[in-house]
Each structure stands twice: as structure tokens, then as C-alpha cells.
Amino acid sequence: MKLLRLVPEVTKIQFMRWRKISFPLSGAVAIASLALFFMVGLNFGIDFKGGTLLELRSMQGPANLAQVRTTLSGLKLGDVQVQEFGEPEEVLIRIESQEGHEQSSQVVVSKVREALGQNYEFRRTEVVGPRVSGELATKGFLAVAISLVMILFYIWFRFEWQFAAGAIITTFNDIVFTIGFFSLFQLDFSLSSIAAVLTIIGYSLNDTVVVYDRIRENLRRYKKMQLEELLDLSINETLSRTTMTSATTLLALLALYFFGGEVIQSFVLAMIVGVVVGTYSSIFLAAPLLILLGLRTSVFNSNRDDEPKKA
Amino acid sequence: MLYFSRWKIVTIAMVVVGGLLATLPNFFSSATLKSWPDFLPQNQVVLGLDLQGGAYLLYEVDREDYKTQQYRQLVGSVRSALREKPRIGYTGLGVHGDGVQVRIRDAARIEEAQKRLQGLVNPLSGGFGGTPVNEFALTEKEGLLRLTFTDEGLEQRLKGVVAQSIEVIRRRVDELGTTEPSIQQQGADRILVEAPGESDPQRLKNVIGQTAQMTFHLVDDQMSSAQAKTARAPAGTMLVPDVDGQTVYVVEETALLGGEELQDAQASFDQRTNEPVVNFRFNTSGARTFANVTRKNTGRPFAIVLDNTVISAPVISELITGGSGQISGNFTLESANNLAVLLRAGALPAKLNVMEERSVGPGLGQDSIESGKIASLLGGLLVILFMVLAYGSFGAIANTALAVNILLLFGVLTTLQATLTLPGIAGIVLTVGMAVDANVLIFERIREEARSGRSAIGAIDAGYQRALGTILDANITTLIAAVVLFAIGSGPVKGFAVTLMVGLFTTVFSAFTVSRLLISIWVRRRRPSKLPI
Numbered sequence: 001m002k003l004l005r006l007v008p009e010v011t012k013i014q015f016m017r018w019r020k021i022s023f024p025l026s027g028a029v030a031i032a033s034l035a036l037f038f039m040v041g042l043n044f045g046i047d048f049k050g051g052t053l054l055e056l057r058s059m060q061g062p063a064n065l066a067q068v069r070t071t072l073s074g075l076k077l078g079d080v081q082v083q084e085f086g087e088p089e090e091v092l093i094r095i096e097s098q099e100g101h102e103q104s105s106q107v108v109v110s111k112v113r114e115a116l117g118q119n120y121e122f123r124r125t126e127v128v129g130p131r132v133s134g135e136l137a138t139k140g141f142l143a144v145a146i147s148l149v150m151i152l153f154y155i156w157f158r159f160e161w162q163f164a165a166g167a168i169i170t171t172f173n174d175i176v177f178t179i180g181f182f183s184l185f186q187l188d189f190s191l192s193s194i195a196a197v198l199t200i201i202g203y204s205l206n207d208t209v210v211v212y213d214r215i216r217e218n219l220r221r222y223k224k225m226q227l228e229e230l231l232d233l234s235i236n237e238t239l240s241r242t243t244m245t246s247a248t249t250l251l252a253l254l255a256l257y258f259f260g261g262e263v264i265q266s267f268v269l270a271m272i273v274g275v276v277v278g279t280y281s282s283i284f285l286a287a288p289l290l291i292l293l294g295l296r297t298s299v300f301n302s303n304r305d306d307e308p309k310k311a
Numbered sequence: 312m313l314y315f316s317r318w319k320i321v322t323i324a325m326v327v328v329g330g331l332l333a334t335l336p337n338f339f340s341s342a343t344l345k346s347w348p349d350f351l352p353q354n355q356v357v358l359g360l361d362l363q364g365g366a367y368l369l370y371e372v373d374r375e376d377y378k379t380q381q382y383r384q385l386v387g388s389v390r391s392a393l394r395e396k397p398r399i400g401y402t403g404l405g406v407h408g409d410g411v412q413v414r415i416r417d418a419a420r421i422e423e424a425q426k427r428l429q430g431l432v433n434p435l436s437g438g439f440g441g442t443p444v445n446e447f448a449l450t451e452k453e454g455l456l457r458l459t460f461t462d463e464g465l466e467q468r469l470k471g472v473v474a475q476s477i478e479v480i481r482r483r484v485d486e487l488g489t490t491e492p493s494i495q496q497q498g499a500d501r502i503l504v505e506a507p508g509e510s511d512p513q514r515l516k517n518v519i520g521q522t523a524q525m526t527f528h529l530v531d532d533q534m535s536s537a538q539a540k541t542a543r544a545p546a547g548t549m550l551v552p553d554v555d556g557q558t559v560y561v562v563e564e565t566a567l568l569g570g571e572e573l574q575d576a577q578a579s580f581d582q583r584t585n586e587p588v589v590n591f592r593f594n595t596s597g598a599r600t601f602a603n604v605t606r607k608n609t610g611r612p613f614a615i616v617l618d619n620t621v622i623s624a625p626v627i628s629e630l631i632t633g634g635s636g637q638i639s640g641n642f643t644l645e646s647a648n649n650l651a652v653l654l655r656a657g658a659l660p661a662k663l664n665v666m667e668e669r670s671v672g673p674g675l676g677q678d679s680i681e682s683g684k685i686a687s688l689l690g691g692l693l694v695i696l697f698m699v700l701a702y703g704s705f706g707a708i709a710n711t712a713l714a715v716n717i718l719l720l721f722g723v724l725t726t727l728q729a730t731l732t733l734p735g736i737a738g739i740v741l742t743v744g745m746a747v748d749a750n751v752l753i754f755e756r757i758r759e760e761a762r763s764g765r766s767a768i769g770a771i772d773a774g775y776q777r778a779l780g781t782i783l784d785a786n787i788t789t790l791i792a793a794v795v796l797f798a799i800g801s802g803p804v805k806g807f808a809v810t811l812m813v814g815l816f817t818t819v820f821s822a823f824t825v826s827r828l829l830i831s832i833w834v835r836r837r838r839p840s841k842l843p844i
Contacts, residue, residue: 003844004700010762055675106665110513123675125512127668132369139799147795151788158784192734195804198796199741199811202789206745209788210752213781241748241755244701248694248751249744255690256740261682263361263675264733271741 006243011236016228019288026173026285033180040183045190046126048140050097050133052108055085055124056116062088063120071115077108086262091120097130105129124263140194144175147198151205159212166289167208170281174204177277178270192267200274203249207242207282214238215287219297227297231287239283246279313772313831323824327715333722356725359732359806360505362680364673366492366512370519370663372472372500377661378460381468382406385431385447385458387565389413392427399424410459421454428456435467469500472660477502482656483518502663512670522618522662523653525570528562529604530612530624551614553621554640560621562614567604572597576654578647581639587647588639591654598634605631615640617650683736690740691717694747702754705844708833709750712826716746719817724810732806742814748785749822753778754844767839775827782822786815 046053056063065082068091072080078096085092093112098105105127113122128136148168156164178200182189214234222230250272257268315323336344336355344353360367386404389411393399400416401424415424433446446464450457460468477494480502484492492506492515509515531548544550549564574594581588593601604613605627614624615638623640642650695713698706720742724731757774765773790812797808 003703004697006701009758057674106516106668109668113513121672121674123672125668125670127665129664129666131371132667136801143795143799146799147792150791150795154788154791191800191804192807195734195796195800195807198792202792202811203745205788205792206748206785209784210781213784217777237759238755240758241751244751244755245745245748248697248747249741251693251697252690252740252744255693256686256737258686259682259689260686260737260740261679261733263679264737267734268737271737 005240006247007239009240011239012232013236013239014232015235015283016232016288016291018284019291022284022288023292026281029180030173030176033176033183036180036183037176040186042179042182042189043186045188045193046094046097046128046133047191048133048137048189050105050128050130052093052095052105052112053124053126054093054095054109054112054122056091056093056120057123058089058091059119059121063091065091068093068116072112075111075115077111090123090262097133136191140191143194144197144201147201148172151201155205155209155212159216160295162290162293162295163212163216165293166286167205167212169289170208170286171201171204173281173285174200174274174277178274181273182270187266187269190266192264193270196267196270196274199271200278203271203275204278204281207245207278208286210241211235211238211282211286215290223297225297227291227295230297231290235283235287242279242283246275249275313768313775313827313834315828315831319824320828323828326719326820327825330715330719330722333726334718337721337725352726354725354728356721357728357730358676358680359730359735360507360669360676361671361733362676362683362731363507364671364676365505365507366509366515366670367668368504368506368512368516368519368665369497369667370476370502370504371666372469372476372502373662373664374465374469374500377469377472378409378465379406380661381460382411385411388431389428389458392431393424395427399427410457412455412457415454415456418454421451421456424456425449425451428458431458433464435463466499473500473502475660476663479657479659480504480519483652484515486652486656487514487518501666508673509670512668516665516668517649518652520663520665521653522659523570523650523656524618524658525573525654526566526616527568527604528564528566528614528616529608530614531561531563532612534561551616551619551621553624558621560614560624562616562621566616567613568593568597568600570654570658572600573654576651578642578644578651581637584639586639587642587644588637589642589647589651589654590637591635593634595634598632601634601636602630602632605629679733683733687736687740687743691743694743698747698750702750702844704833705754705830708826708829709747709754711829712750712821713743713746715825716814716817716821717743719821720810720814723813723817727809727813729809729813730806731810734804734807735810738807738810738814742811742818745789746814746818746821749778749782749818750826752782752785753822753826757842758844761842767842768834770842771830771834775823779823782819786819790815 056068058064063084065084069080069082072082072093072095078098080096081094083092084090095108095112098108109125109127148171151171152164152168155167175197178197181187182193187193211234214237215231218225218230218234225233253268253272253275257265257272260268333352333354336353341355344355347353383406386406389404393401393413399420401413402416404413405411415421428449431447432449435444435446444463445461446467447458448461450459473496477496480494484494492504492509495503497503504515504519506512506515531545534545544561547564548561551560551562552558553560572593574592574597576589576591579588579590580586609627609629612624612626614621616622623638638650691713695710698709700706702709717739720739753774756778757770760770760773760777761767793808793811793815797805797812800808
């Protein structure tokens with residue numbers, strides 16, 4: 001049986017040359033993402049902004065969005081968004097955080113229930129008070145920061161500081177890109193998006209670490225080889241694995257995106273984007289960054305050789 | 312790397328069988344499980360509220376409200392302390408901002424007043440390092456005495472408040488009898504109520520959200536309701552509105568009796584008007600007080616006040632010795648029932664505010680399970696197919712390891728009774744994708760080793776050996792992210808972190824034992840000279 005191969009068995013692509021393109025490109029995309037983030041901003045969901053989210057299903061036939069809108073605007077609840085959700089029977093309603101007391105959002109739900117309860121089934125209700133939403137935002141930010149710092153230390157401990165710095169810059173690039181993607185398409189940024197970002201961190205690092213692992217091994221093996229050449233060799237050697245793993249993970253994620261239901265779609269979309277960017281950055285950013293960070297081929301020489309030598 | 316001692320094989324087999332046994336109950340109905348012998352595991356995986364439907368309510372003790380209420384009581388204690396003979400003249404006693412203050416008229420007696428009020432500061436047991444810590448701090452400035460909560464005092468009180476609130480909520484919910492929610496403390500002053508299967512939390516919120524502090528006060532009939540709206544209440548009385556806010560009653564500040572003296576309360580119908588009412592009965596001491604009050608005040612109206620609202624203000628028509636009475640106040644049968652439940656279960660020590668509410672109807676939960684199942688099956692099938700296309704018979708071995716991996720993952724989740732949420736299902740699908748990574752790393756390494764001139768067996772051996780470090784590094788970095796997510800996340804996100812963490816462990820296990828064992832068996836049978844990949 002002829003086996004499927006995503007890339008030829010042996011490749012000799014000179015990835016390091018691409019850094020003249022990949023660095024400015026990634027830099028530009030990162031700046032654009034940050035600009036989007038600061039100028040347009042993320043479409044924060046109620047988890048971080050506070051407010052009310054309701055998922056309704058019409059009991060007879062397709063939902064009448066226009067009528068729902070009119071009914072709700074009659075209730076004077078401030079900014080209200082009404083949209084179809086997955087199927088024509090389903091409606092997603094977002095109501096902004098109410099002015100005044102911590103409890104005022106509570107009144108909103110009972111008002112809407114009273115107005116629409118006859119014709120709609122309330123499938124999901126989420127009310128987040130302004131205080132809790134602030135805490136959730138802080139916690140989410142902390143989660144990302146803490147895990148980055150811990151991973152930094154782990155890589156530093158296992159490799160050299162250049163690797164740790166390279167991994168963090170690469171990962172940071174991936175996060176910034178994902179945030180930019182969320183800003184550009186105004187996807188709902190909720191608690192589960194933080195989970196998605198953290199998974200992207202994990203995945204991107206996973207990819208980067210595999211490449212770095214090979215670089216470290218080759219540094220020990222080919223002591224005389226030029227750094228640029230050595231990095232190219234390492235990426236080419238791991239290329240087949242990088243693409244295979246991305247492919248299987250993407251297959252699983254795509255199945256989840258199309259069939260996993262509306263509720264987790266934006267969560268899965270973020271991960272798909274993250275896997276694609278993570279793969280790109282571990283090839284085109286992680287390794288060439290080591291040149292920029294001044295890694296020297298002699299770094300693993302002398303008496304630190306703890307791995308068995310192989311000719 | 313290809314040699315397995317017998318005990319290792321046995322251990323691996325036992326782990327796999329254990330995983331299978333732990334997973335098995337998930338495929339049967341709970342009725343079937345009851346008929347199983349006791350030695351078999353019967354736990355099923357716990358579904359999160361987002362999958363089985365239910366309500367999640369996060370309450371917080373209203374500190375300001377609690378403090379104000381406590382300060383009001385303190386005012387009474389300060390008054391009686393200063394009125395004790397010999398009386399100390401004072402003025403301006405009341406709650407001002409964060410504290411109770413009073414001005415002592417005679418500058419010469421400030422010290423004496425201070426000494427008396429010092430008796431109210433309630434030393435807390437267990438002061439730290441010798442310095443006694445009090446509940447209240449007493450300060451004096453030019454004849455103005457102030458009592459305020461110390462931080463430690465308030466924290467200590469809140470602890471008690473939260474514990475007592477949990478008790479009361481549990482009693483109230485038990486009275487309802489429909490759901491079995493979990494009620495837990497969160498942080499210093501929060502209470503989390505999770506009610507599986509409760510798709511409309513409104514009823515639950517009605518029952519939990521009301522403080523239900525009931526007190527009985529004499530109505531001051533010197534002042535009419537119309538006057539009361541514009542005028543200030545005379546000393547020793549306070550203004551309390553009725554349910555519609557139309558009428559304002561002037562009632563004596565000191566309550567005659569409180570809800571804590573109640574023994575029973577039941578919803579019922581008034582025999583004459585046939586309207587829903589609540590019948591109540593005091594305990595022995597309450598009944599005695601009630602009898603006294605009714606004897607002294609026959610013909611005067613008194614107010615039944617619930618959470619700062621007058622729900623009824625009947626005139627005492629006769630002496631009541633039996634200690635029972637009736638509240639009629641425009642009830643529906645349901646609201647009468649609710650009030651009876653609240654009165655029986657007792658009052659909350661402080662107001663609770665809803666900080667966060669999430670509820671999912673059973674329909675959506677079922678849909679989520681269905682789509683989660685379809686997506687994971689499809690994702691799994693695609694990955695399996697892809698692996699066979701890419702690695703042939705080695706791919707089939709990797710797929711077997713994958714199956715064991717998923718089995719173990721479910722087994723561990725079931726045994727730990729971890730909660731499976733919708734993002735958790737996404738975590739499983741992601742694990743499927745990443746689990747394959749371990750095998751891909753190994754197989755690619757084997758290919759490389761073979762290219763560099765090793766024999767088939769040598770390449771397999773070296774491939775496993777060299778891929779180990781990489782796989783560990785790669786999985787530990789992901790594990791770090793997952794652990795942080797678990798520590799900081801809540802609800803569904805935590806569920807995602809759990810599946811991801813468990814998934815990482817089972818992945819490393821299945822790649823390094825199951826797939827390696829299968830390959831070593833294959834090598835021994837075939838004695839290959841050429842690699843199939």
C-alpha cells in the first residue's frame with residue numbers, strides 16, 4: 001500500500017532564508033492585530049462585560065426576530081442585540097449590563113420572560129453582574145500571564161535562555177494574532193475564549209518545543225555545522241511530524257466546528273485559527289528567532305553533554 | 312525499548328481492563344446498573360449543568376446591608392448602656408456612615424461613657440500574638456464616640472453569616488422538595504447554589520432571595536399615614552411602607568416579637584372570606600409574650616413586618632393566649648405557600664445578592680450531548696482513517712492505542728467523578744488530535760532512524776527511545792497551561808481543563824506502553840527486516 005505523505009520524505013527547504021519575509025510579515029500582522037485590538041476592540045461577551053444572554057426557541061415555526069426586537073425595545077433595557085442562532089427557530093438575545101444596582105440585571109430576565117414566555121422556550125439564561133465580570137476578566141488575564149511565565153521557566157530550565165525567549169516571543173505572536181482575529185471578525189470573546197487562548201498557547205508551545213528539541217539534539221551532534229544550516233536541517237527533519245500533527249488536530253477540530261453545536265463554535269474556531277498560526281510560527285518564527293537572539297553553536301559543547309553521542 | 316517483562320505486561324493489561332470496567336457503566340441505564348454485583352464499578356460520568364440542564368446561582372452576602380442592620384441593633388445597646396443609672400447625657404445617637412456615633416453632653420463624663428461602651432466591643436476569641444482583637448473599634452474625638460466594625464470582626468461575623476445562610480437555604484430548598492441542589496461556600500462571603508435539572512431558576516431564586524426577617528411591631532396611631540409621608544418619624548418609631556408602597560405606617564422601632572419565636576407556619580384558607588392566608592404558631596416563650604402584648608394593647612393595630620415591608624396590620628381584637636395567629640395580606644395560594652416555607656425555614660441573617668446566574672434548559676443540554684457525540688465520533692473516525700492512510704499497519708496500532716487512550720480517559724473521569732462539560736467534550740476531541748501526535752513523533756523518528764541506516768528493529772527501538780524526551784517536553788508545556796486553567800477557571804472551563812489534563816496523562820501512557828507493547832509483539836511475530844512505514 002502506498003502511504004499518504006503530506007510532505008516528501010526528505011526535504012531540503014531553506015527556511016532560514018524565509019525569515020527576511022516571515023519576520024516583517026509577522027511583525028506587520030502583529031502590529032495590525034494590536035491596532036485592531038486597541039481601535040476596534042474585542043467583542044467582549046457578558047462574562048467580561050456583565051449583562052444578560054438568553055437563548056430562546058420558538059414554540060411554533062421560525063422565530064420572528066423583528067417582533068422579538070419590537071417587544072424588547074418596548075421594555076427599555078438599553079442596548080439589546082437579537083440574532084438568529086444556528087436554526088431559524090432559535091434566537092440569541094444579548095442585553096447590556098443595567099445601570100445602577102448589582103441586582104438590576106435580575107429584573108431583566110423576569111421582564112423578558114413575562115413578555116416572551118408564551119411563545120418561546122428559554123433554553124439558556126446567563127446573567128453576570130458587573131462585579132463578577134470584572135473578576136472574571138482579571139482571572140482570565142492572570143491565567144494567560146501565569147501560564148506563560150511558568151512555561152517560560154520550564155523551557156529555560158530544560159534548554160537555554162535563547163530558547164525560552166524564542167518560545168515566548170513565538171507564543172506571544174500567536175496570541176496577538178488570535179486576539180486580532182477575534183477583533184477583526186468581532187467574535188464573541190467569552191470565558192471559553194480564554195480557554196481557547198490557553199489551549200493555543202499549549203499547542204503552539206508543543207510544536208515549538210518539538211522543533212527546539214531537535215535543534216538541541218543537532219547542536220550536540222554536529223558541532224561544526226553553521227547555525228543557519230543546522231536550523232534548516234532541524235526544521236526539515238521535523239517537518240513531516242509538524243504537518244501530520246497539525247492535520248490530525250485540524251481534522252478533529254473541523255468535525256467539532258461543523259457538528260459540535262452552536263454553543264462552542266466560536267471556541268473551536270479560535271482553536272482552529274490557533275493551530276494554523278501555531279504551526280506557521282513554529283516553523284517560520286521559532287527557529288529563526290534563535291539566530292536573532294544570538295544562539296551560538298557552542299552552547300551545548302564542553303562538559304554539559306548529557307545525551308548519548310551518536311555518530 | 313522493545314523488551315517487556317512479564318509483570319509489566321500484566322500491569323498494562325490490568326490498567327486497560329480497569330479503564331474498561333470503569334467506563335462500562337456509562338453505556339447502561341442506571342436501572343440496569345442496580346442489578347450489577349457490588350464489586351463492579353457503577354459510577355457514571357457526571358454531566359455538567361450545561362449538558363444535563365440546570366441552574367447555577369452565585370450569591371454574595373450584602374455587606375453594607377448587613378453592617379447597617381448590625382449598627383441599628385448596636386444603637387439600641389448603646390442607648391441602654393448610657394441610660395443605665397447613673398445616666399449619662401448624650402445627643403445625636405444613630406448610624407452615621409460606617410459606624411454608630413453618639414455625642415456625650417458632659418465633657419467630664421466622657422471617660423465614664425467610654426468605659427461603658429467598651430463593654431460592647433465584643434472581644435473575639437483567639438486574639439493574635441497577645442493583642443486582643445475586638446469585633447468593634449471604639450474611638451473618641453472631642454466628646455464624639457464612634458463604634459465601627461473592625462476588619463477582623465466583620466470577617467468573623469461574615470463567616471458565621473455564610474454558614475448560617477447555607478443552613479437556611481438548605482432548609483428552604485428541602486421544603487420545596489423538588490430538586491437536590493448543591494450549596495457550597497465560595498470565597499469569604501459567597502454561596503454557590505447548583506441545581507441540576509432546574510431549568511427555571513425563578514422559583515429557586517424566589518425562595519432563596521428573600522431574607523424573610525419577620526417582626527411584629529405596635530403601630531403608632533398618633534400620626535396618620537398621610538402625615539407620615541411628609542413628616543419625620545417621632546423618636547423611637549420608624550416609617551415602614553406596605554406592599555404596594557401606597558401606605559406608610561409609623562411603627563415602634565423595637566419589635567415586640569420576631570420570626571425566630573415562630574414554631575410553625577402553614578398556608579391555609581380564611582374560613583370566612585375563603586382567601587389564602589398563612590397561619591402561624593409561636594413557641595412557648597413567644598406565645599407568652601404574644602399573650603401579654605395582646606392583653607395590654609387590645610383595640611390597637613399592630614404591624615407584621617417582613618423585610619422592611621408591612622404585609623398586614625390588623626387590629627388586636629382580643630386577648631390571644633394560644634400563641635397562634637393568621638396573616639392575611641392579598642396572598643395567592645402560591646405566595647402564601649412560599650411565605651409559609653420561608654417562615655418555617657427561618658430568616659437569612661443577611662441579604663443575599665445574585666452575582667451570577669446561568670441556567671440551561673434540558674432540551675439544549677440534550678442537544679449539546681447529541682452534537683458532542685456526533686462531532687467526537689466523526690472527529691475520531693477521520694483521525695483513525697488518516698492514521699491508517701499515513702502509517703499503514705503502524706497506523707492501526709496507533710489507533711488501537713488511541714482507543715485505549717479514550718477508554719482510559721473516560722475511565723479516569725468516571726472514577727474521579729469529574730464533571731464533563733461541553734468544553735470538556737471539546738477537550739476530548741482535542742486530546743484525540745494531540746494523542747496521535749505522540750505516535751506521529753515516534754513513527755517519524757523511526758523513519759528517520761531507518762533512513763540513517765539502522766535495521767528495522769534497531770530503528771524502532773531508537774525511535775521510541777529518542778522520541779520520549781520530546782514527547783515529555785511537549786506534553787508538560789501543555790500540562791502547565793491546563794493546570795493553570797484548572798486552578799483559575801470556573802464551571803465549564805474547569806471541565807475543559809480536567810479533560811485536557813487527564814487526556815495528557817493517558818496519552819503519554821498509551822503511547823509508551825500500549826502502542827510500544829503492540830509494536831514489540833508485532834516485531835516478535837514478524838521478525839521484520841524492512842519497516843512497513
